[in-house]
Each structure stands twice: as C-alpha cells, then as structure tokens.
Amino acid sequence: MTRTEPSGADRRAGRAIPVPPGQLFPGLEERTRNGLEALLPLIEKTFPIPARFRRALGKDVAELSRLLTSARGERSLSYLNRPPLLSAYLYYFLPWNLYRLCRLLPGLDLPLAPGDTIIDLGSGPLSFPIGLWLCRRDLRSIPLNFRCLDRSKGALEAGKKLFAASGGPSCPWTITTIHCDITQGVSRPGQTRGAALVTALNLYNELSFSPGDDSGQRRFAHNQAAFLTGLATGDGRFLVIEPGTPPSSRFITLLREALIKLDRPPLSPCTHCLPCPFPAVRSSAARRDAKWCHFAFDTEDAPASLHRLSTAAGIPKERATLSFLLAGPRHSPAEQQSRTVRVISSPFPVGGGAEGRSQGRYVCGEQGMALLRGEEPLITAADPGTLLTVTFTGEQDPKSGAPVVTHAGP
Numbered sequence: 001m002t003r004t005e006p007s008g009a010d011r012r013a014g015r016a017i018p019v020p021p022g023q024l025f026p027g028l029e030e031r032t033r034n035g036l037e038a039l040l041p042l043i044e045k046t047f048p049i050p051a052r053f054r055r056a057l058g059k060d061v062a063e064l065s066r067l068l069t070s071a072r073g074e075r076s077l078s079y080l081n082r083p084p085l086l087s088a089y090l091y092y093f094l095p096w097n098l099y100r101l102c103r104l105l106p107g108l109d110l111p112l113a114p115g116d117t118i119i120d121l122g123s124g125p126l127s128f129p130i131g132l133w134l135c136r137r138d139l140r141s142i143p144l145n146f147r148c149l150d151r152s153k154g155a156l157e158a159g160k161k162l163f164a165a166s167g168g169p170s171c172p173w174t175i176t177t178i179h180c181d182i183t184q185g186v187s188r189p190g191q192t193r194g195a196a197l198v199t200a201l202n203l204y205n206e207l208s209f210s211p212g213d214d215s216g217q218r219r220f221a222h223n224q225a226a227f228l229t230g231l232a233t234g235d236g237r238f239l240v241i242e243p244g245t246p247p248s249s250r251f252i253t254l255l256r257e258a259l260i261k262l263d264r265p266p267l268s269p270c271t272h273c274l275p276c277p278f279p280a281v282r283s284s285a286a287r288r289d290a291k292w293c294h295f296a297f298d299t300e301d302a303p304a305s306l307h308r309l310s311t312a313a314g315i316p317k318e319r320a321t322l323s324f325l326l327a328g329p330r331h332s333p334a335e336q337q338s339r340t341v342r343v344i345s346s347p348f349p350v351g352g353g354a355e356g357r358s359q360g361r362y363v364c365g366e367q368g369m370a371l372l373r374g375e376e377p378l379i380t381a382a383d384p385g386t387l388l389t390v391t392f393t394g395e396q397d398p399k400s401g402a403p404v405v406t407h408a409g410p
C-alpha cells in the first residue's frame with residue numbers, strides 16, 4: 001500500500017494522512033467525531049420536523065430500513081421524494097453512512113488535486129462530499145468540483161442545503177447536482193477531462209439485484225465497469241461502497257473482475273488481482289460455508305446522539321458493516337505486496353499452537369484465503385482490514401482447507 005507514501009505529492013495535494021500504513025478503519029479522529037456530533041443538530045435545524053411528525057420518526061426509520069432491506073420489492077423508485085422517508089434518511093441513514101465513511105476514507109489512498117472532478121453516482125443527500133469534508137480536512141482548502149447525480153431531486157436538494165450549512169461560505173468546493181436516472185446514460189464532465197474519482201455509495205444494491213441470476217449480474221457488472229471507466233480520466237479511481245451483505249459483496253466481486261479486465265485493478269481492500277477467494281457464491285455442496293468479502297467494525301466511537309436515535313428506532317447498532325472496492329491504475333510494482341494479507345474476520349478460537357489454545361482470523365491475500373493462527377494478543381489486536389505480513393507454515397486448516405499462516409510483522 002502506498003497510503004502514506006507521498007509519491008507525486010506536489011501534483012497531488014491530499015495525501016498526508018496520519019493513518020498507520022496498512023490500517024483500514026482507523027478510529028475517528030477527535031475533530032472528525034466532533035464534526036459528526038455537530039452535524040446532527042445541524043440536520044435538525046436545517047430540516048426541522050414539526051413536533052406532531054417527530055413522534056413518528058422512529059417508526060419512519062424502521063419502515064425505511066425495512067424498505068431498504070427485506071422489503072425492497074415494495075419500495076418505489078422515488079422513495080426519497082416522500083417527505084417522511086426523506087426525513088428518516090436524513091436523520092438516521094445519512095449520519096450512519098457518514099460515520100462509516102469517516103471510518104473508511106482516511107485509510108484509503110484518494111489522491112485529489114486542485115481542480116479535480118469527482119462524480120458521485122446515486123448521491124442522495126450528498127453523503128460522499130459531506131463525509132469527505134468531515135474527515136479529510138487536508139482537502140478543505142483545495143478547489144474540487146463535485147458532480148452529484150441522483151434520480152431523487154428532493155434528496156439532492158436536501159444535500160445541497162446541508163452541505164452549504166456545514167461547509168460554510170468560504171468552502172472552495174463546487175457542487176453541481178444533476179437530477180437524472182444513471183441507467184439512461186451520463187455524459188463525461190467538461191469537454192475533455194474525465195473525473196479523478198468516480199464514487200457510488202449504496203447505489204448498486206438499488207439497481208442490480210436479482211440474486212438468483214448470476215450471469216445477469218455479471219453482465220450488469222461488466223456494463224457498469226465500462227460505464228465507470230468512461231467517466232474517469234486515464235488515471236482516475238473508482239470507489240464503490242455497498243452494505244456488507246452477500247448479494248452486495250457478490251456484485252463488488254463481479255465489478256472487481258470486470259475492472260481488472262479493463263486494466264483498473266483493485267487498490268483496496270484486495271492485495272492482489274487473482275480471483276477473489278471470497279466470491280459470495282453458495283454452491284449447493286457448500287451452502288453453509290459461503291464466504292463473502294465484507295468488513296465489520298465496532299461503533300463505540302460514534303456520536304452518543306446517533307446511538308440514542310438508533311435505540312429509539314429499535315435498531316441499536318453495535319457494529320457497522322460494509323463491502324467496498326477502490327480500483328484504479330497501479331502506479332508501482334511496490335504496490336503489489338506479494339506476502340501481505342488483509343485481516344478479514346473477527347478472532348475465533350482454533351486448535352493447534354501452544355497448549356492447543358490458539359486464536360485464528362481469516363485473512364485474504366494473493367494466495368487466496370488463509371487462516372492466520374497465533375497466540376493472543378498478537379492475533380486478536382489487529383482491527384479487521386489491517387494489512388499484515390505473514391509466513392506460510394505449510395499446514396492446512398482441516399475445517400476450511402485454507403493454508404495456515406503466522407504473523408511475521410505489520
């Protein structure tokens with residue numbers, strides 16, 4: 001990973017991120033946490049809900065949660081144009097999405113330079129620009145052009161209002177909102193240059209899923225890879241974030257495969273370009289063993305007011321999950337990291353090792369999935385998503401068949 005190496009730092013301004021190399025999902029910086037904390041009252045002030053509707057907020061959040069998950073089929077295309085559902089999104093889903101973003105973005109290599117364009121597809125209430133503003137202070141003095149696309153005009157307008165309220169009058173970022181259906185085609189920004197970064201957050205699960213039709217999904221992923229590539233500059237990057245569910249992870253795996261074919265290999269979380277060892281496919285022989293690439297992290301450091309809101313809505317949140325892919329051209333062979341693996345699972349007890357009481361974690365690397373085995377606290381201390389250097393022991397885990405590795409250093 002080059003996350004902390006300022007290659008071309010003079011060209012690219014936003015790279016000095018105080019995150020240890022190899023760490024994904026660092027805890028929130030104090031000022032980012034304060035910014036998130038301050039956003040909730042700002043949401044209340046910018047989008048006041050009359051007292052008589054306020055009592056229904058918990059119920060509306062629960063209903064929107066249902067429509068976004070188990071009852072997708074009942075959701076209309078313009079659900080965010082319905083005021084109670086938009087309020088539920090602004091008061092609950094937006095802050096939680098911003099929290100996830102503020103945990104993820106500081107650990108990603110997102111080089112942006114003055115004048116760069118960022119296209120955010122399915123932007124909703126501008127969650128990406130607001131999240132970037134909150135957690136990448138080093139970008140606050142750089143002029144950036146955001147083009148935020150969504151089919152819900154109400155969500156875009158709400159986002160514009162909120163961004164103006166949080167960014168303040170001296171913000172050098174320009175935000176252009178575009179009310180459109182992205183499946184009808186989108187033209188490249190400007191006449192010549194494309195976007196330095198194309199993002200799509202929590203969008204594709206609204207577009208793509210007929211989970212039984214894997215070849216249809218693959219075709220869709222290949223079309224989207226071509227679409228995303230067409231919007232970006234030659235060295236542009238793509239960031240796709242989805243809920244950490246098997247169908248969403250499956251889509252990301254297929255998109256990754258398609259982007260590799262277009263010479264846009266994964267930069268994170270993958271450490272390699274080989275087929276994904278967590279393909280989220282359930283063969284009938286291995287129904288219970290299907291594994292999908294996703295990350296879960298605790299939410300202890302989320303603002304207390306956000307936790308209170310979740311409890312009131314009956315959806316307490318101790319852990320946040322997501323699947324994601326950052327892709328783009330590789331710049332140097334140093335980024336290939338052949339013996340580096342990324343921690344994928346939480347710790348669990350495994351046999352073997354001293355007194356047969358070792359801890360294990362599943363990890364993902366060039367060799368596919370492996371079982372990292374060792375003693376506490378070495379194995380348990382690494383946060384999910386951390387990159388580690390490992391040594392292969394030559395053993396095989398009898399349960400999963402994965403090769404066993406031990407920790408050789410950060």
Ligand SMILES: C[S@@+](CC[C@H](N)C(=O)[O-])C[C@H]1O[C@@H](n2cnc3c(N)ncnc32)[C@H](O)[C@@H]1O
Nearest residue numbers: 097122123124127150151152181182201202206
């Ligand atoms: C779950 S919201 C995510 C919003 C925001 N990106 C976030 O992460 O908070 C999904 C958004 O995608 C938009 N969307 C869904 N299908 C779309 C399409 N075909 N064209 C444009 N926007 C679409 C919806 O209107 C909604 O705002």
